[in-house]
Amino acid sequence: MRNCLTGFVELLKTMSDVVTKPGSESTAGRRLARRALRTLVLWGAVFAVIALLASCVVFVDETQYVIVERLGTIAAVYDREEDRGLQFKLPWPISTVRTFDRRLQLLDPPGRELFTGDKKNITVDTYVCWRIAPTSAESSTELSDRPVVRFFRALGNVSTAEDRLMSRLQSLLSAEFGRVELTDLLSVENSEAGPQGDSSMESLTERLKSRFEKSEEGATSPRDALGIEIVDVRIKRINLPEANRFAVFERMKSERQKIADRYRSAGLAQNTVIRSQADRQREEILAKADADAQRIRGTGEAEALRILNQAHAQDPEFYRFERTLQSYHKILNERTTLVLSASSALLKLLTEGIPDIQEPQPETKPADPPTETPAAEKNVSQSSATPDTISEKTRAEATK
Template sequence: MVKGIGAPILIGILVVGSYIGLDSAYILDQNQQVVVVEFGKLVRTVKEPGLHFKVPFIQSTIYYDNRLLDHDVQPTEIVTKDKRTLVMDNFAKWRIINPERFYMRLKTEAVARDRIKDIIYSELRLDFGSHTLEEIVSTHRDQLMKQVTKRSNSKANDLNMGIEIVDVRIKRADLPPENQLAVFNRMREERKRIARQWRSEGKEEAQKIRALTEKEKVIILAEAYKKEQEIRGEGDAKSIAITAEAFGKDPDFYTFLRSLEAYKTSLTSRSTLILTQNSPFLKYMSLQ
């Protein structure tokens, strides 16, 4: 009878002992860190990976990730220095560097994300509110985000939250839907203005080119006409000189040639001449 009762007791003791043993041991991975609490009061923090022990039933463990964590929030509106409203979609990289302070101030990652969102948003409003839209989107973007990251991390340190904000970046910066059409219209009008300016400058340049071409044309034609007259004058002078020389050698023969040319020109099939018989024009046509 005693032996029959002892077996269940032994089994119960083994079960209770196993449960106690399991509850008193815990394993920590390389990407984890843990705080051990006793009735809600912090006892110690453990960062070394491996097998560790605690007081069963009385102490409990809370695990935190020691890797970089993502922080991504819904887009929020920010007003720039030139009174432009931007819908800013940003994200951040952060990590828990002091589990003890993190547990005492924040307890959970959800609470930490809410606090980080408030810190980053306030810094974004401060920095972007002192810069224009062009500076935020293009020229000063990297510098601004570095400043936001630095000040956000400094504020988290001042609050002793046990976290480090490593990086803050902008995923997207859009205009509110109600402003997009007006901005697009302004951009369209600006492009049209630039196009009109280029066309006007092109027409002006074309007129200059045409005027210069016309001027060169007039100069070339004038020089050509001058050259033509000079050549024609030289030719006429040579012709006159040759004619005078020929006339001086045989005046009668020259007169005869000139008369033949006059006959050829005047006596055509459709010409009618009324001349006297003694007309000098008919000198070389006379039979006498």
């Protein structure tokens, strides 16, 4: 085609040059011009035939419905599986072709502000998935009964169909949302799981879809009236208007703060209970430990006294002498002045010297203990207590 147009332009230039040349060359120029004109007419006829033959061929794509009109009357409709491929018709302008998209169409209008049953304004975003209804195998053979023909006669094109669907959608949304309250729309059983299958939002969507599939008069469906099949109608989002969104957020924050305070107070109460129980158990354990310690200490002290008494009973005179020396060590120093009586035990040790101390005899355990043992133990106790008494008296005198 490009080469033909280039040759045609060159031919026109040659003809203009020949016509403008004067003299003897004009005859040859006219002869060449006539030849070029015949070539031009021949090429024009070839192009006309090719265009005429091309207008007689219709290629039906798998994503399209095709309607062929003959002088304003529908002559053929290609809307079935077996109609795909090349089809033939009368040349233009006797027959004309109209194509329609058979794929799914998505109508996504902008969000609209609506009022609920409790007079609360919300913004609702929805979408509608639709398409030109396919022709079933059991449908009538009449061309006027085909869904694509109904769509063409009722709406004409996709933009008109979307305007019609949008107006219908807005009226249905206003009617349906006017019957429910905002609390019913936003309430869920479990905030983590989200809306369940039997929620108010789901039932509202089902009612909206069922009413959308009916015509405005309620007698026939959009498929029968407009040739449109409604595949799905869904509510994408329910939001609050910008004017009162901040106030709602603040109220939500205050409610969450109350819930947090309630949980915090419950935690503090539980903390107090746990601490009181722990303190009570601590006191019980400490009291039991103190009682065990006192019992063990008393047992140890009793055992120490028993061992001490046994040691004193072996040599009371040596014990008395040792205690007297300990008393000297405690009360005597460079500045000590003692005033003692002549009968003082401390003075006797200084004047009489160390008494004779007999070596202790090895203790033999008799078979039967004598009956005088308590008296002997009493004497031993008295003799062992004498140095302590002397020491106390001596301290008192030294203090005076």
